[in-house]
Amino acid sequence: MATIKDVAKQAGVSVATVSRVLNNNGYVHENTRKLVIEAIGQLSYKPNEVARSLFKKKSRLIGLLLPDIRNPFFPELARGIEDEIQEQGYQLIIGNIDEKYPKEIDYIQTFKQNNVTGIITATNLTGRSHYDNLSSPVVFLDRTFNDHPSVFADGIEGGRIAASELVKRGSKRITILKGPAQLQTAQDRFNGAIAELRAENVDFSVIETSSFSFSDAEMWAKELFGKYPDTDGILASNDVVAAAVMHEALRLGKAIPEDLQLIGFDDIPLSRLLFPPLSTIRQPAYDMGKEAAKLLIRLINKETHFEKNIQMPVMFIERQTTRKVEKNG
Amino acid sequence: MATIKDVAKQAGVSVATVSRVLNNNGYVHENTRKLVIEAIGQLSYKPNEVARSLFKKKSRLIGLLLPDIRNPFFPELARGIEDEIQEQGYQLIIGNIDEKYPKEIDYIQTFKQNNVTGIITATNLTGRSHYDNLSSPVVFLDRTFNDHPSVFADGIEGGRIAASELVKRGSKRITILKGPAQLQTAQDRFNGAIAELRAENVDFSVIETSSFSFSDAEMWAKELFGKYPDTDGILASNDVVAAAVMHEALRLGKAIPEDLQLIGFDDIPLSRLLFPPLSTIRQPAYDMGKEAAKLLIRLINKETHFEKNIQMPVMFIERQTTRKVEKNG
DNA sequence: ATTAAATGTGTAATCGGTTACATATGAGGT
DNA sequence: ACCTCATATGTAACCGATTACACATTTAAT
Structure with missing residues (x-):
């Protein structure tokens, strides 16, 4: 794997300049930029996310905690989240808690240690919680927790x-x-x-x-x-x-x-x-996932003035395990 | 979050010594070890996995690619993998491909950029594949690919x-x-x-x-x-x-x-x-997942002499959408 | 013409770990 | 007493990025 140094050498500039091109900040002369972009292409260079994450203390990873991946409701939530965050260039890490509290603790720790940028949790064991002094924002999905940001159905x-x-x-x-x-x-x-x-x-x-x-x-x-x-x-x-x-x-x-x-x-x-x-x-599981992802991204971007507790509508889906109600009932 | 330096200072030793205690290698005097362990406890220090990963070029993450998380077969595979690798201290990142080839490419890239230690893939789009020049071992699950390590049912x-x-x-x-x-x-x-x-x-x-x-x-x-x-x-x-x-x-x-x-x-x-x-x-989805995880861990540990292509048995489960067969049939 | 501000680029510190290497001490062998 | 080797610990380089800071060159303003 090519590193930023290889690119710098290839383009005949310093690593700082390459970094500036990569992150689109600071001043870079248009000609220099072209040189760098060409070098990136030639070496098919991709930045090392780990190194980035170490310095920035932020990764492009978002952690999702699910109570039980085998219950079809939760993959549906995950799909909604995934579709939303991938548009913004984030990636999802799914942790399956299997309804076990210790696993939840472990995963939160892992997420921390890997600098996840945000966490969405759909776990819901009443009582104790370990979401309090995290540096990354947390969205509670399919549940609420004190007045933390949340998306839930009624x-x-x-x-x-x-x-x-x-x-x-x-x-x-x-x-x-x-x-x-x-x-x-x-x-x-x-x-x-x-x-x-x-x-x-x-x-x-x-x-x-x-x-x-x-x-x-x-x-x-x-x-x-x-x-x-x-x-x-x-x-x-x-x-x-x-x-x-x-x-x-x-x-x-x-x-x-x-x-x-x-x-x-x-x-x-x-x-x-x-x-x-x-x-x-x-x-609306898929949409709940989407909303939770949107909410999280707003929190990550430190936006203000938006609804932090989103209640989604539930509705009766009439199929055939219930009888028809009389029109004049 | 406390860093290794904080621990070193607290214990009155150098970072190298702390690292030795952490990784259980090199020489550390028993008394010193106790000092360090106590300091770790007091500061409730957890090593930064990102920094570790940067140096070692290996993380504790294992990447899993699934074709469609909504198909209940795949979460079952994931559960088997999860149970096996967590015993070994690894964590799972699940990538959902949604049966789309470009997503597969993206996820492989993300896995690379995040130094995953190994990859298990259950995707199965025929033809092209991008698993060839990866530095981390790959196990093919629910599929085969040339003579790469694999776990599959017949x-x-x-x-x-x-x-x-x-x-x-x-x-x-x-x-x-x-x-x-x-x-x-x-x-x-x-x-x-x-x-x-x-x-x-x-x-x-x-x-x-x-x-x-x-x-x-x-x-x-x-x-x-x-x-x-x-x-x-x-x-x-x-x-x-x-x-x-x-x-x-x-x-x-x-x-x-x-x-x-x-x-x-x-x-x-x-x-x-x-x-x-x-x-x-x-x-046997759960077991297939377990086997794939075991196989991957063997590859990660560079063990030798084990079966690299594991075929799992399929069996007819007789329930009630088929008639009883006559005993003397 | 003089100076301040904007532009462009490089050097080096930094993030938080791991480890090669240097150094020091004590034990055991001759 | 002298040498060797195992034990114990610290210093500093390194992983691959980002960015503060320094410096040089334009450009714009007075």
């Missing part, structure tokens, strides 16, 4: 809408799958839903779950139908869990949506491919 | 098995969804399948597809049933596409597996949650 409203749609469509004995206690987003959905059900005076039961994973989801589904075999409306904690519930319901021979209505949460790509296609509360 | 055998299982279970008019032409893995599956079908003298049709994405999968499914409405056995190019096909088949009122059998490819976590659960050819 989980409470989402839970409320889901419950309301289920009731509106005639479910009487509703079961809520309550997501992991340590995840704030899950609690929000749950709280929104029960608030609505209480207001509507509708009977409901709760199944507590402790993860969102594919492998465990089947377990909650079996538990649900074991305890509440005659439930006629289910609010799942997310779409993955909803898929498992639907699977179990169909296995038990229940008719969906006639005997049993089901609403998921997230609207992951797979949801429309289930059969019947899953009605769900959509979180 | 796509041809997978295609063969899938076809064989379908025939064995009585499908007569088989349709194959042929995956994207530019992906070697897809071609292998296809070739394996048609070889088997020809050998068995079974009639088949082909639908050509040009992506594995959720959004396009529905399109291929509709095209399939439009052109070949009486097909009674489908080999899907992967599980995502299989999900879409199943969705469409059920929508059309076909009975699975009685009227129509279906076999996917990959065995992504969602496959067992479909209803009926999807029969598929399993690739």
Whole structure:
């Protein structure tokens, strides 16, 4: 790999001049600039980002922390972030936390040690946090944290809408799958839903779950139908869990949506491919990622006067695990 | 952030000694070592990885290139890699190529510029490649490339098995969804399948597809049933596409597996949650990731005498989109 | 014509580590 | 007592960039 010295020699100038051309600052004579650019081309020189980063204490890397890369919701967030930051010449480092707090600490440390320019975190273990005395800006995605910059969807409203749609469509004995206690987003959905059900005076039961994973989801589904075999409306904690519930319901021979209505949460790509296609509360994951990236870049550029807490809309996506509501209902 | 100089001052020694303690090399008196370790603790000093990397021309970062982070197969690979390399103190940078060649070039460049210690690539655009004159070792995952180190599953055998299982279970008019032409893995599956079908003298049709994405999968499914409405056995190019096909088949009122059998490819976590659960050819994604990581670490450590091309077994996972085979068949 | 400001370029310090080399001391061998 | 070698530690060069500062040359202004 050619270095800046090689380029300087080739162009017959000093390294300072090459650097000036590279960074487009300071004075450089037009002829000299051409010389340098030509030398760069001939040697196909690319600056060493590590050396740059050492001096500047800033890299072109942005760190992203995800709770679980296997949950399709998160790759979708990542895609949004990626598309946005690459336009600005940044690169993404993804750290997968696997819902484990020590991994989160490790990754934050790694990000620091590698001079990342900014961090976006979608992890959400309640309680302790290690984001306080970082030199690089942090955006909280799919969560909030004190009054730090954040992009999130309204989980409470989402839970409320889901419950309301289920009731509106005639479910009487509703079961809520309550997501992991340590995840704030899950609690929000749950709280929104029960608030609505209480207001509507509708009977409901709760199944507590402790993860969102594919492998465990089947377990909650079996538990649900074991305890509440005659439930006629289910609010799942997310779409993955909803898929498992639907699977179990169909296995038990229940008719969906006639005997049993089901609403998921997230609207992951797979949801429309289930059969019947899953009605769900959509979180605009890709756009949430984009917004978080935009917000982070504003913070990096030290811009001012912009909204630091962005709430994204959730919406009910009506597919076929819910019945049609009567027009005059 | 404390630097090595601060530690040296605090411990009353030179930076060289601190560095020796840090790296566990050279001679350090036991008492001195304790002094240094204490100073490190007091200042909660963490070495700057960027400075390290600049001198050593090696970082603790390993680069991973994925074709499409939204396809659940790839996060699974990533998880396997992650678990393995983190034990060795490395960190993962994931680059998502989005099936676009220029992005691949960009990421390789970024990896180089950031001194990654090794690269694992699961991209698979046929033809040109830019992996030739890299200083860091490269492992090809879910693909091969000349005789470079690689970890892959036997796509041809997978295609063969899938076809064989379908025939064995009585499908007569088989349709194959042929995956994207530019992906070697897809071609292998296809070739394996048609070889088997020809050998068995079974009639088949082909639908050509040009992506594995959720959004396009529905399109291929509709095209399939439009052109070949009486097909009674489908080999899907992967599980995502299989999900879409199943969705469409059920929508059309076909009975699975009685009227129509279906076999996917990959065995992504969602496959067992479909209803009926999807029969598929399993690739051991997590383990493939682990193996690739092990292989890479061996290359990094310049070990010798180990297998450089690792073929992983594929196997038929019998679920409920295929009929039971008669015991005396 | 004189001087201040703008332009153009190079030298060297710096970022935070690692390590080659120099130097010093003590132990063991003859 | 003398030499060798292992042990212990410090000084300074180095990795590849950026930039403060110095210096030289134009250009513009009075």
